[in-house]
Amino acid sequence: MKFDISYTLDAFPRLFEGALITLEVALIGFALSVTLATLLTVVRTALNSRVLNVAIAVYISFIRGTPLLVQIFLVYYVLPVFGLNIGPVTAGILALTLNSAAFVIEILRGGLASIPKGQSEAARSLGLSGFALWGKVILPQTFMSSVPPLVNEFTQVLKATALLSTITVVELMRVSQQIFSSNYHPVEVLSGAFVMYFLMCFVVSRCSSLLEANFAIRRA
Template sequence: MQLVWDNAEFLLRGARYTLQITLVSMIFGVLIGMIVALARISGIRPVRWIARFYVSVIRGTPVLVQIFFVYFGLADYGLRLGSLTAAYLALSINVGAYLSETFRGAILSVPKGQMEAAYAAGMTTWQAYRRIIFPQAARVAIAPMGNTFIGMLKETSLVSTIAVTELLRSAQLLIAQYYKYTPFYIGIAAMYWVMSTLFSIVLHAVEKRLSKAY
């Protein structure tokens, strides 16, 4: 394991990219998921159909295929993206589909009487969602969102296939240099585990805080 320690700085740089990709993809994924969730419960039928089709396609195809489509496929139509940009886009689209179902279920879990009461108090639909529905739905959604966060952290390893130097790619480069597999794979496995554990601790604290707030 001395090789891992000697190259710790290089691996930590890869871990930083892993966290960066995870956070950026989750931020945009949350935005996409919220929009799609609202589209899924919209009263406009074509909007519901489009949203349902998007979720079905993304959840029904491998994330690696989606990464290749964004990076290689779009280039066939003149849209050439950098590897890091393609990673952000592909993972955001992927996680957005999964989060949309989480958000939709959380919103639908709020009793309909809450919306009716908001209308009776003179609120607009947006005000009712912002002040009444979303805060209650957030408490329901936070736990499954945490699982999605951790899953996304591990799925970032797939972007190594398009030459993004995240944690797995960093290990692969070191393996090619030293011709040693086990130490580097054990090392990055431990780093993934630590990052996942820290995510779990933070999300548990947020979930606990939300449960006290309501």
Template structure:
């Protein structure tokens, strides 16, 4: 059976429609990852030893195990503890837990690059710790981490493909269904790859636009 570009084009509309699920899952996951990554960074900065040890264990577990295992744990293991989640919720939980760990590591590196004098100056002006974090630290933290954040966002987009194993009907699951029914898996997965590539390129270009915008602000 010869490769058919026509079939790739015919398959794209169905996969683009399924990308709506991928985008929703990724958007929720990225927002939650940024939030929890920020919270973990602030908590780690307080230097409460038992808490930091617990966070280090969590990060080590996330970095040392495959995302697929974490998805299975969220979907199949949590019910054993009485926590039953739907496929999408379990998927969002697993990818968020994974991505938040990497986000806080990114933020930890960015935090170390912020001159301590700025924080000391803000404190000497009478700003409370909350105001220092919101007005001095976090804006710089996000700007310094932007390229890495964008990279993590593309990883989340690609990671949603793993949710097909717990029956979330996103781009990859839809491609599996079309490939099985048409007996043309090669063309179908090429089409899926094009959709994922398009989504990642959009995120990358948006990240570049933000970088240029921040650079112009700093220049003024």
């Protein structure tokens, strides 16, 4: 069977709609994961509780030690057993959030370790403490130093949304499956999906480079 680009071009409008859903789910899931990871990082550092540290370590080990697809199925199929009936999109976002947060916690821990202790001591000597210390001194520097790995994590989340097609989330991969199941030209349709994924990741990468350059100028 010859490659017929007309099927790719015909599929682009629907693929674009699927790409928007993919981007929306990825952005929401990643934003929630960064929020959750930030809260856990602040609480863990501030309290320095052995019990909390062990609980977070177990959580991270579980996420890293199991496939994301299994985690998606657990959220989608197991939660309703306990009375939590959520739709596929909500389940997908929750699974992506819990998965990504485990990696973001480690990213933020590395960024936190890169901040000289003198920064906190100087801030405290000026009367800053608690939320002011974290919000104005520690967290901004932590995020600035963590931009490259955070962007890399976002691209991983963006690509991982393809797995949500298994729980009927109508994102880019699911739309591709629907199209080639009707026209029987999977190569052409998946080539279009490939282009969509590449463009999204490329734009994210370029935005990351501009953001890093901006931070470099500010530091200088």
